[in-house]
Amino acid sequence: MSVAAAWARCDERVVARQTLITFVGLRDPYAHDPHEDGRHKGPILTLLDERSFDRVILLGRPHRADHSERTRQALKELHPKLSVQVIGLELADATHHPEILAKLRVVLARIRRDGPDDEWSVSLISGTPEMHACWVLLAVAGELGAKLLNFRRTVHNGIAGPRFVRELGWGEPLASLRPETLALLSTRRDRWDDVDQQGAAHTPPRHYFSRAILELAVNLSRHLAPLLVKGEPGTQKHLFASLVHQFSNRASGPLLIFNCATVPADLFETVLLGEEGDGGDGKLRQADGGTLVLIKAQELPAPLLARLLKAVDDGHYFRARGRTPVKVNVRLILTTERDFEEEVRLGHLPVEIWRRLRTALITLPPLRERPGDVLRLAKDELERLNRTLPRPKRFSPAALAKLESHRWPSNVSELRRVIEHAVLTAEEPAIQPEDLDFELAVNLANVFTAAVPRLREGFSMMDYLRAMKLELVRGALRKTGGNQSKAARLLGLTPQAVSQILRQTEARE
Incomplete structure (x- = not known):
């Protein structure tokens, strides 16, 4: 045997077999969306286009054995050298965490016997949300020892682009979360079928918020009471509202995000409640079965705000000039930068409305009160931007120190603008302190808060x-x-x- 052949055999011994474990979903092997060739690759086939594996283990429920078999055949057709194994998983309830965990532990023991030296990857794409949550729980508990894979969609200018595979580094940082919270966080993150929601370009990013705020979003998602989200500009109040919707049992319903500052006062009633006849349903009716988020709720006239609160409490309302009650089932979330209690003292808001709203009130902390989160947010934002660049950037130690010492008056929005500008203008791979232009971020923010020009005859x-x-x-x-x-x-x-x-x-x- 030649020396080269001997080294090759040694390499074969030390290179571990790459094994993918995945549930089979309804969108496997092909989705029914229109495509160039009449079919669209589902999650598993798409994952195999992005990552190479030696072995794939398909976990399928017996009553959907046809999906498992079609997926196995498709994998063999596209990847003839791939080893594919189907394991049936009998579940009485695919949403019951204890049962799923028990069955997965049995399957893992079997897989370990068949390939004790394999390197495992687990897909968090196909299967039910509860299945994904159980994979994460096993990983956090140290029972899994596998890479967790998911898709993330790129977004540019609000337009969804292609998905890419990423590894989720969910280990020790999430170990202290309650299982119920962990389930919600893990399963609704970058789902394969997370089509754009109304009012949001993509799944709301969780990394803008601390673990305590995420816990609070989960708790608030269980209730139907109108929610008031207060915070300084740039604290991502609308994203927090989107998370509350996404974590709730209304996640499959519509999410409407409406900026109250964009409508003249005399049109509020028509826009929000609609009009009898051909006047349209209005935002409240359009959000039926889901969530209506009203940004800058301080712009709402107090009488109309009272009507909205009464409508969601009573489950019906009357349109402008209408006599027929309109049934509605909506969760109402209001965001504001003002202190509503001060508005009551000034006589701008009736005390009855304030009493109703303060039962579910959250104040999002500004970034200057979260100094420990600044570098984490900055690195996460840089990682997101790097995915769009041919040559990734990194922060120099001095740049990190400058980011950490800044007060961030415009909060997370300012941090995102500063980092995006640095990525675009830095000439070297390492971002330096001089690349961080805080003045630019403030000036760009001021463009949108400048006073409206004086209106006069001839104004265009x-x-x-x-x-x-x-x-x-x-x-x-x-x-x-x-x-x-x-x-x-x-x-x-x-x-x-x-x-x-x-x-x-x-x-x-």
């Missing part, structure tokens, strides 16, 4: 908006040294959109 809103867009584009070009691609990413636009704004200005000038 279109001309004013065009001027604002041009000023933003020019400012971004100055910051990026005239690079239109970087300026576009800084503004959340495509390079073509930036070019179009500049061309339109040149044509007018």
